[in-house]
Amino acid sequence: MENKLYTLIVHSENFAGLLSQVTAVFTRLQINIESLNVSASSIEGVHKYTITACTDRNNIEKVVKQVEKKIEVLQAQFFTDDEIYSHEIALYKVSMSEFESQSEASKVVRQYNAHIVEVNPVFAIVEKNGSSEDISALYRELSALNCVLQFVRSGRVTIPKSCIEPVSQYLNDRAKEHTNKKKK
Template structure:
């Protein structure tokens, strides 16, 4: 087991209870671990939520944190995965001045080459959406920033494991 820090994606299956997000984030906070990204959503099982948390730490410490997360009453199961063990995406949205779309031919090329898409265009602004790896989103940000970005936001990571997590069987029992 290596003592080197690396990115881990943590998947936490939970009952949907108020205050749980605060308690889970406090587990990381107490250990002075910065959460790189956080996403909460419904899971594949009705009435069960899924937290997807990205952190940079050692494997030894992530194992301890998984144990602490699983001690929370509402947590059904928590897993951690390395970058190689998951398939993931992030999304971002850019708001830019409409004039740029028509005056700067290069912007249309950037949008096309990056596989981004225009979501809406009106007289004052247009909105571009892009999904992909963090590096792809950062590249698009750098390319568009020279033209002036009015607003920008990026989602947390969403991910699925390459291997089965055996959670479905456990969740079916939970539903009964």
């Protein structure tokens, strides 16, 4: 099976120690995590993990099932890039002298729709929001101009293109089941 980049979205209860359990699933299946982003979700008390990894479909399905087995995990789902809209943020620290001496440099920054967010006599900081590809492409161009001192990028924030919010659906279904169980 073909390897490609998958994005795994996990919703969980806010429970200490869960992150290592989730990442351990990847380790055990010998899959490297490319990026990882953990934050509170839009639902109170529910945390969201966005994890990207390069693997095949068979393996990512196994990851999802194993992650869902963790008691405090509400739901795990995987997506391919065409099923999601995702963004990253990147910061490029560029040398002021190199930057100023090459007019090409500020042209590139404008072309990529990046912004300069900090300027001082030694360096400037360029910020870029966008796709992984654009962020990498900007890095390559600035590097070719020899002006990048430092480069950092975030993990992904991802939103599926589908209109259904499966985790809300899951929580509603579970709430109903709980009520029915109590009635019995």
